[in-house]
Amino acid sequence: MNYETVIGLEVHVELKTEAKVFCGCAARFGAEPNTHVCPGCLGMPGVLPVLNKKAVEFCIKAGLALQCRIAPFSMFDRKQYFYPDLPQAYQISQGDLPLCTGGGLKIVTPGGEEKIIRLNRIHLEEEAGRTYHSGAGATGYSLLDFNRSGLPLIEIVTEPDLRSPAEAKIFLEKLQEILRYIEVSDCKMEEGSFRCDANISVRPAGSQEFGRRMEIKNLNSFKAIQSALTYEANRLGSLLAAGTPPEQEESRGWDETRGMTFFMRPKEKATDYRYFPDPDLPPLVIAEEWVEEIRAGLPELPEEKKARYMEEYGLSAQDADLLGSSRETAEFFEATLRLYSGEVKTVANWVMGEFARLLNLEKLTPIQSKLEPEALAAMLQMIDAGEISGKIAKTVFEEMFYSGKPPREIVAEKGLAQISDESQLVVLVREILAQHPGPVADYRAGKTKALGFLVGQVMKETKGQANPGLVNKLLREELEKLP
Amino acid sequence: MELSTLSLKELGNALRKKAVSAREITGAFLERIKRFNPDLNAFVTVAEEQALAAANEADLRLARGERVTPLTGIPVAVADTICTKGIKTTCASRILENFIPPYDATVVSRLQEAGAVVIGKTNSDEFGAGTTTGYSAFGPVCNPWDKNREPGGDGGAVAVAAGLAPLAISFDTGGNLRRAAAFCGVAGLKPAYGSVSRFGLAALAPSLEQIGPLARQVEDLALLYQVLAGPDPLDATSLPAGAPGRSGQEFTGTAATGRPGLRIGLPREYFAGEELQAEVKDLVLAATGILTEKDGEQVDLSLPSTGYALAAHILLAAAEASSSLARYDGVRYGYRSPEAADIDLLYKKTRTEGFGREAKRRILLGTLVLSAECYGDYYLNAQKVRTLVIREFTEAFTKCDLILTPVTRELPGRAGEEKSPLRQYQDESYTVAANLAGLSGLSVPCGLVDGLPVGVQLLAPAGREDLLFQVARTLEKAVGRFSSPFLRG
Structure with a gap:
C-alpha cells in the first residue's frame, strides 16, 4: 500500500529590531550573558510592557510579503507556564486574535510542480531567556542568560499542506529567502533566529482523513528537519503497514546522534497555558494607512525579481535564480548594470562566477566585501575598450575584491595594461x-x-x-x- | 509647633516663612512614627536616612529660593507595593521580604520631582489581597480610632489618620484604599483607570487597580492627586494627554461652593440590602441631603448588575492575581526556599513558604478560572458582566453628575475576626464597581457612629475628579473633619 505524508510547520523567527519588543534593551546576539537586561525583561515587580512599534512593523512586513491579511484589531495574550528562563512565568504572545491571518507561499516541488503552501497565521510574541545546563544530579546546575528574554519573535504557522520532508525543506528555504529579503530577520538557524517545530502524520494514499499527528520539537538545522521528518514518516508508515497505527498524538524530540525521534510526552498531557488577554497591553489597533505605507515600502520580492530578470534581461531561469535569491547579490548585480553599458550577460557571468567564488571562499556577503559595483563596471568597460585582456581582468578583479581599489589604479600600479601599440x-x-x-x-x-x-x-x-x-x-x- | 495636625498648605506656609525647616518637619514625623508605629504597625519600613537626605535637599532648595511646589519638603508615606529605588519594597509578603528595587515607580519619581519626602513604606494585606490588613506577612495594622478594630485594607490611611505622615499614596484593587479611608476617617481617591501610571506598582490585578492619594483634607487630596496624575510612556494603559477622560492637571475648584443644580444619583441596589447597617445608611443619606439641600437634585437610579459585579470582580481579580504573582518563583530575586533539590521543588517550596493564605487562595482560584475547562464559564462570563456594569454606569451618568453610595456595609470589624473568604470579599460590595468600570471613586468621612468614622463614596466618570473634589469639599465643610485620638494631644 502507498502512504502519504502530511506535514505542517510552526516556524519561529527572531526579528532583527534594534530594541527588544517590550522594553528598551538592545537586541544583540552573542553578548556577555545578562548584559542586555533591565527590570522589564527580568520580570521584576511592577514593570510594565511597552510595545516596540518597529517589531509590529516587521511582523506586518512579513505578513504582507506572505500575502496575509493584516488584522486591524488584534490582542496580546499571556501564555502561562513555569520555566526558569521565562521571567514573568508567562510569555506575551497572541492567542485567538493574531496580527496576520491566512496567506501563503508558492514553492516548486521536487517533482517540478508549482504549489501554494497556505499559512494559517503569523503572530508576534516575545522570546524567553536561555538556560545552560551543566552536569547532572547533586552537582548539576543551570545558568540563565536573559539577554534573549524579550527579543521580538514571530511565529509562522502553515496549514498541513506539505507532502514530504523535501517539500518542507524547500518551503523553509523559500521562507528564509523572503524574510531575509525584506530584512526583518537574519534567519540564522545556527544562532536560533530561525527554528521550527513540525507536525507530521501519515495516511494511506488517497485517504481524506489525517493520521495521528506527531509534533517534533526544536528542529535546529535543515539537515535535522529533513532527517527527522524522513525518519518519522518511515516510522509512521511502518506502524500503519504493520496494522498498528500510533495510539495517541505525541510530542517527540530528535536525537541527532542516534538519528531517530524519541517520545517526549503525549499531546493530551500538554500544558494548559491558561491564555488570557494581557491586561497591561491595550488591543493592537492597526490603521489601514500604515499597512499601505509598509506595503509601498516593500522591496521587489525574489519571485517578482526573477521573473523580471528573465523577461527584461533575457536571462535563463537558472541565472535569474542565482542572481535573484539573495537581496544583496541582486542589488549588486542591478547597481553594476546601471553603470555598465555592455551586455547584461557579461555582468551576470562575473557576479555569478568570480564574485560568487571569492565571496564563498572568504565567507562574505556582497555588502561585506570591498568590491563596489562602480569598480566592476569600470573594469568591464576597460575590457570592452581593449585596455586589458579578459585573462588579466581576472587578476584585476581579485585585486579589486581584496583591496577595494579601482581597476585603473591596479592596472597602472602593476603595469597590467594591454599592449596594443x-x-x-x-x-x-x-x-x-x-x-x-x-x-x-x-x-x-x-x-x-x-x-x-x-x-x-x-x-x-x-x-x-x-x-x-x-x-x-x-x-x-x-x-x-x-x- | 504641633506639626502633625497641620494641613499641606499650613505646612507649606510655615516652610516658606522659615518658621520650620523641612528637616524639622520630617524629623517630627519620624519621631511620631517611632513613638506610635510599634502599636499601629502602619509602616513596614521607615526610610529615615533617605527621608532626612530628601528633607535636607528641600531645605537647600528653599534656602536658594529655587522653584518649590506645594509638596516640597512634605513627607509622604508610600504603600509597600509601590517600588522605591534603594528602599525595601516587600508588598507585605514574605516572598519579597528583602527585595530592594533598582527602580522607582513613576508616582515615586513624580513625588521626588515635586520635592516631596518619601518617609516610609506602609503595610497592607499581602499584595493587597484582603480587606483588613490581616493578611500582611508582617502583622495586621490597627485602627487609630480603636486599636481593637481593623482599619480597612491599607496602612497608608492609618498613617495619615494617626498623624504619622501628612499624606500617603496607596493603591486600590477592589476598594481597599477607599474602605481604609472610610474606617480611618480620612479622604481617599481611587482615580479613574489610566489617570495615574501603574509603572512600579507590584501588580495583583492590573486591569482593576490604580494608585491613589490619601489625606486628611480634600484640598490636600486634590493637590497630591495633581502630582500623581498624568500620562506615562512606561504604562501602555495610562491615558494619553488630551484623551477623553484625562482630566486637566489643575483643580482650582476645590473651594466649597455648593454646585448649582448638582444631580446626585442614588443607586437603589446600594441601599436596599439588609446587610447595610442602619446607622451607616442614615449618615450616608444625611450627606446626600446636605449636598442637595440648596439647589441640588437626588436622582433615583437602578444598576441591576450590581449583584453580579462582586462575583465578576472576585473571578477577574483572582484570574489576574494568579498570573501576576506567578513571577515570584525564587529564581531571580526575592525569597528562595533553601531546601529545594530541583527546579520543581524550588517552585513549590518557595511559593508555599513565601505566600500567605489569601494570596494562595487567589492563585488557586485564578488558576482554575483560567483553565481551559473553566475559562468560558468563569472568565468570559465575568468579562461580560464587567461590560454590563460599564454600560449601566455610562447610562446612569446621563441622568446624574455623580453617584453617591456607602463605602462599607458597616462599622470597622473587630481586629483578628475570622471571616469566611466570601464574607471577606463582601466587604468590598460597594466599591468593586468603580474598579470594574474604571470610574473615579472618592471616599470622604461623613460622620461618626459610636466614635468610629463612616465614609461616603462619590463616583464619577473618568476625567471628572474635579467634580469629586468639589463635592467632597462641600461635604467636608458641612460635617467637619474628624481627628483620630492620635491627633488629639
Whole structure:
C-alpha cells in the first residue's frame, strides 16, 4: 500500500529590531550573558510592557510579503507556564486574535510542480531567556542568560499542506529567502533566529482523513528537519503497514546522534497555558494607512525579481535564480548594470562566477566585501575598450575584491595594461621570428599550428599583456613578408 | 509647633516663612512614627536616612529660593507595593521580604520631582489581597480610632489618620484604599483607570487597580492627586494627554461652593440590602441631603448588575492575581526556599513558604478560572458582566453628575475576626464597581457612629475628579473633619 505524508510547520523567527519588543534593551546576539537586561525583561515587580512599534512593523512586513491579511484589531495574550528562563512565568504572545491571518507561499516541488503552501497565521510574541545546563544530579546546575528574554519573535504557522520532508525543506528555504529579503530577520538557524517545530502524520494514499499527528520539537538545522521528518514518516508508515497505527498524538524530540525521534510526552498531557488577554497591553489597533505605507515600502520580492530578470534581461531561469535569491547579490548585480553599458550577460557571468567564488571562499556577503559595483563596471568597460585582456581582468578583479581599489589604479600600479601599440609589438614579433627558425619553417611548410606556439612566445615575453588579436595579425603579416 | 495636625498648605506656609525647616518637619514625623508605629504597625519600613537626605535637599532648595511646589519638603508615606529605588519594597509578603528595587515607580519619581519626602513604606494585606490588613506577612495594622478594630485594607490611611505622615499614596484593587479611608476617617481617591501610571506598582490585578492619594483634607487630596496624575510612556494603559477622560492637571475648584443644580444619583441596589447597617445608611443619606439641600437634585437610579459585579470582580481579580504573582518563583530575586533539590521543588517550596493564605487562595482560584475547562464559564462570563456594569454606569451618568453610595456595609470589624473568604470579599460590595468600570471613586468621612468614622463614596466618570473634589469639599465643610485620638494631644 502507498502512504502519504502530511506535514505542517510552526516556524519561529527572531526579528532583527534594534530594541527588544517590550522594553528598551538592545537586541544583540552573542553578548556577555545578562548584559542586555533591565527590570522589564527580568520580570521584576511592577514593570510594565511597552510595545516596540518597529517589531509590529516587521511582523506586518512579513505578513504582507506572505500575502496575509493584516488584522486591524488584534490582542496580546499571556501564555502561562513555569520555566526558569521565562521571567514573568508567562510569555506575551497572541492567542485567538493574531496580527496576520491566512496567506501563503508558492514553492516548486521536487517533482517540478508549482504549489501554494497556505499559512494559517503569523503572530508576534516575545522570546524567553536561555538556560545552560551543566552536569547532572547533586552537582548539576543551570545558568540563565536573559539577554534573549524579550527579543521580538514571530511565529509562522502553515496549514498541513506539505507532502514530504523535501517539500518542507524547500518551503523553509523559500521562507528564509523572503524574510531575509525584506530584512526583518537574519534567519540564522545556527544562532536560533530561525527554528521550527513540525507536525507530521501519515495516511494511506488517497485517504481524506489525517493520521495521528506527531509534533517534533526544536528542529535546529535543515539537515535535522529533513532527517527527522524522513525518519518519522518511515516510522509512521511502518506502524500503519504493520496494522498498528500510533495510539495517541505525541510530542517527540530528535536525537541527532542516534538519528531517530524519541517520545517526549503525549499531546493530551500538554500544558494548559491558561491564555488570557494581557491586561497591561491595550488591543493592537492597526490603521489601514500604515499597512499601505509598509506595503509601498516593500522591496521587489525574489519571485517578482526573477521573473523580471528573465523577461527584461533575457536571462535563463537558472541565472535569474542565482542572481535573484539573495537581496544583496541582486542589488549588486542591478547597481553594476546601471553603470555598465555592455551586455547584461557579461555582468551576470562575473557576479555569478568570480564574485560568487571569492565571496564563498572568504565567507562574505556582497555588502561585506570591498568590491563596489562602480569598480566592476569600470573594469568591464576597460575590457570592452581593449585596455586589458579578459585573462588579466581576472587578476584585476581579485585585486579589486581584496583591496577595494579601482581597476585603473591596479592596472597602472602593476603595469597590467594591454599592449596594443603596433609599432612596439611588431619589433617584438620580428625578434621572436628570428629566434625560432624551426617553427617559422614549419609554418611556411603549411603547419599552421606553429602559429600558436609563436603567439605564445610573444605573450610570454609580454607577461600576457600583448593584445592577442593584434599579435596574431602581426605574426601572419610578418611571416608573409619573409623571403 | 504641633506639626502633625497641620494641613499641606499650613505646612507649606510655615516652610516658606522659615518658621520650620523641612528637616524639622520630617524629623517630627519620624519621631511620631517611632513613638506610635510599634502599636499601629502602619509602616513596614521607615526610610529615615533617605527621608532626612530628601528633607535636607528641600531645605537647600528653599534656602536658594529655587522653584518649590506645594509638596516640597512634605513627607509622604508610600504603600509597600509601590517600588522605591534603594528602599525595601516587600508588598507585605514574605516572598519579597528583602527585595530592594533598582527602580522607582513613576508616582515615586513624580513625588521626588515635586520635592516631596518619601518617609516610609506602609503595610497592607499581602499584595493587597484582603480587606483588613490581616493578611500582611508582617502583622495586621490597627485602627487609630480603636486599636481593637481593623482599619480597612491599607496602612497608608492609618498613617495619615494617626498623624504619622501628612499624606500617603496607596493603591486600590477592589476598594481597599477607599474602605481604609472610610474606617480611618480620612479622604481617599481611587482615580479613574489610566489617570495615574501603574509603572512600579507590584501588580495583583492590573486591569482593576490604580494608585491613589490619601489625606486628611480634600484640598490636600486634590493637590497630591495633581502630582500623581498624568500620562506615562512606561504604562501602555495610562491615558494619553488630551484623551477623553484625562482630566486637566489643575483643580482650582476645590473651594466649597455648593454646585448649582448638582444631580446626585442614588443607586437603589446600594441601599436596599439588609446587610447595610442602619446607622451607616442614615449618615450616608444625611450627606446626600446636605449636598442637595440648596439647589441640588437626588436622582433615583437602578444598576441591576450590581449583584453580579462582586462575583465578576472576585473571578477577574483572582484570574489576574494568579498570573501576576506567578513571577515570584525564587529564581531571580526575592525569597528562595533553601531546601529545594530541583527546579520543581524550588517552585513549590518557595511559593508555599513565601505566600500567605489569601494570596494562595487567589492563585488557586485564578488558576482554575483560567483553565481551559473553566475559562468560558468563569472568565468570559465575568468579562461580560464587567461590560454590563460599564454600560449601566455610562447610562446612569446621563441622568446624574455623580453617584453617591456607602463605602462599607458597616462599622470597622473587630481586629483578628475570622471571616469566611466570601464574607471577606463582601466587604468590598460597594466599591468593586468603580474598579470594574474604571470610574473615579472618592471616599470622604461623613460622620461618626459610636466614635468610629463612616465614609461616603462619590463616583464619577473618568476625567471628572474635579467634580469629586468639589463635592467632597462641600461635604467636608458641612460635617467637619474628624481627628483620630492620635491627633488629639
